[in-house]
Amino acid sequence: MQEKLKEIANELKEHEVELHAASIEYAGLAEAAAEKRVLYDVAWSSAYLRISGDGEKRTIPVLDALVTVEVEEQMWECRLAEGAADAGKRHLSSLQSLLTSGQTRAGLLKSADAGQSGKEIAF
Numbered sequence: 091m092q093e094k095l096k097e098i099a100n101e102l103k104e105h106e107v108e109l110h111a112a113s114i115e116y117a118g119l120a121e122a123a124a125e126k127r128v129l130y131d132v133a134w135s136s137a138y139l140r141i142s143g144d145g146e147k148r149t150i151p152v153l154d155a156l157v158t159v160e161v162e163e164q165m166w167e168c169r170l171a172e173g174a175a176d177a178g179k180r181h182l183s184s185l186q187s188l189l190t191s192g193q194t195r196a197g198l199l200k201s202a203d204a205g206q207s208g209k210e211i212a213f
């Protein structure tokens with residue numbers, strides 16, 4: 091049983107290192123996404139004001155479409171950055187779950203070892 095505890099302890103150390111690295115990576119992804127969102131929002135607003143102020147009468151959906159076409163590149167970059175940040179957040183969450191799972195396994199194994207549960211738990 092001690093061998094199993096050592097194995098779980100090693101897994102926990104690996105997960106902690108991965109979690110730390112993922113949290114640093116996520117911070118960068120989130121910052122990049124926020125910066126690209128600001129650039130997209132400003133570009134969209136500027137294009138909207140310029141196109142709506144040209145004196146030509148348009149419906150709101152047509153105006154929105156013209157603006158969207160004009161800021162397509164910024165929108166694309168923003169959406170990709172937001173997707174990368176979301177993926178980073180999900181990765182971080184899955185690593186946290188792995189760490190919690192390992193901690194739970196270690197706790198159950200220690201309880202079994204101490205005779206509190208009366209039987210060894212198979213992993």
